[in-house]
Amino acid sequence: MSDTRRSEGSWARPVSTLTVTEVPEGAANLVDGKRLLSPVQGFGKMWQKTYRVSLDRVATTPEAVISAWRDDFPSFWPRGNDFYPPLTGLEPGEVALIKAAGPGGLKFKTGVMVLYSDDVSFTLMTPEGHMFAGWITFSSHEADGATVAQAQVLMRAQDPLSEMGLAMGGHRMENRFWEQTLRNLAAHLGKEDAEVSTHVTCVDRRRQWSRAKNVRHSVAIRSTLHMLKPGKKSAG
Amino acid sequence: MTQGTLSMDVRRVDGSVAVLDINGEITSFSEEALMDAYAEGASDGTKAVILNFSGLEYMNSGGIGLLVTMLVRANRARQKLLAYGLTEHYRQIFELTRLDEAIGIFDTEAEAVDAAA
Numbered sequence: 001m002s003d004t005r006r007s008e009g010s011w012a013r014p015v016s017t018l019t020v021t022e023v024p025e026g027a028a029n030l031v032d033g034k035r036l037l038s039p040v041q042g043f044g045k046m047w048q049k050t051y052r053v054s055l056d057r058v059a060t061t062p063e064a065v066i067s068a069w070r071d072d073f074p075s076f077w078p079r080g081n082d083f084y085p086p087l088t089g090l091e092p093g094e095v096a097l098i099k100a101a102g103p104g105g106l107k108f109k110t111g112v113m114v115l116y117s118d119d120v121s122f123t124l125m126t127p128e129g130h131m132f133a134g135w136i137t138f139s140s141h142e143a144d145g146a147t148v149a150q151a152q153v154l155m156r157a158q159d160p161l162s163e164m165g166l167a168m169g170g171h172r173m174e175n176r177f178w179e180q181t182l183r184n185l186a187a188h189l190g191k192e193d194a195e196v197s198t199h200v201t202c203v204d205r206r207r208q209w210s211r212a213k214n215v216r217h218s219v220a221i222r223s224t225l226h227m228l229k230p231g232k233k234s235a236g
Numbered sequence: 237m238t239q240g241t242l243s244m245d246v247r248r249v250d251g252s253v254a255v256l257d258i259n260g261e262i263t264s265f266s267e268e269a270l271m272d273a274y275a276e277g278a279s280d281g282t283k284a285v286i287l288n289f290s291g292l293e294y295m296n297s298g299g300i301g302l303l304v305t306m307l308v309r310a311n312r313a314r315q316k317l318l319a320y321g322l323t324e325h326y327r328q329i330f331e332l333t334r335l336d337e338a339i340g341i342f343d344t345e346a347e348a349v350d351a352a353a
Contacts, residue, residue, distance in 0.1 A: 007295070007296075011325075011328075013328075014331050014332045038304065039304050040337060040338045041334055048305075115297055115332070115333070116296060121297065123297035125333070135297065137264075137297050137298060152301075154304060203304075203305055204308045
């Protein structure tokens with residue numbers, strides 16, 4: 001029998017486009033009215049990236065790890081990157097705004113929707129205009145007698161510009177970003193200088209040229225235009 | 237084959253269509269059971285693989301990710317990937333994640349088999 005009640009509380013309700021009800025000070029809302037994009041709707045090669053840290057010798061549980069991670073999500077991000085969670089927290093269906101450091105001092109202004117959340121995992125999905133189309137799942141489980149924290153990205157670059165950016169150092173930047181995030185989380189939970197393992201798989205080497213038109217939503221273009229708007233501070 | 241709380245049965249409707257019966261939960265821990273069943277169903281000459289979700293008890297976002305991976309494999313092999321037996325709730329999840337744009341969804345096995353032809 002389908003466990004619908006358990007599932008319904010964990011998934012976001014269907015939406016056609018994103019709605020941001022409140023924009024925190026310092027954030028920029030460039031995602032209102034945007035549709036969500038799964039890896040299926042992206043342009044570039046499809047990648048699965050898994051970042052994992054073992055919290056061996058730390059007395060904790062997967063539930064406690066996810067609770068700490070979800071409740072204080074922005075504090076684990078590397079410096080220079082800002083995550084603005086909704087006032088109600090990272091609950092299914094809520095939208096968070098992001099200012100992420102890009103090359104040349106550019107700040108990418110984008111956002112994510114909480115697609116799914118349960119006791120041991122939560123997933124953020126990207127809208128049109130984000131650097132990539134897909135989702136990131138943050139989870140925790142027990143393995144070999146230790147609690148493990150994991151971030152897993154399943155993505156395609158949304159458009160040819162983002163694909164080029166990822167190939168020219170973007171992937172490396174992203175790997176460093178999530179590795180540092182996991183080290184920060186581990187340190188918060190009591191494990192300093194934790195080693196993060198990174199496993200990258202190219203799930204599909206083909207580019208979906210029919211999706212090249214996603215470039216009209218490009219976060220790089222929109223963020224640059226937003227930065228150049230009169231009255232805006234440079235670099236966001 | 238069984239992996240965690242997922243068991244899969246593979247049926248061949250005719251020479252070119254395979255049905256994968258899903259029983260249990262699809263999570264990130266279901267990869268081996270799901271992909272082994274796909275490999276068995278998608279053998280030489282298979283034009284379409286149909287996922288029967290009638291026995292699905294639960295699916296999380298890790299499970300949706302596995303379906304994306306399966307879709308890539310099916311596309312690479314030029315096979316259609318179709319589905320039936322989804323509850324209204326999981327149909328909505330397919331719409332939310334926009335997998336319904338790539339995986340054809342039907343009410344019954346007969347409709348899915350017709351679409352596979």
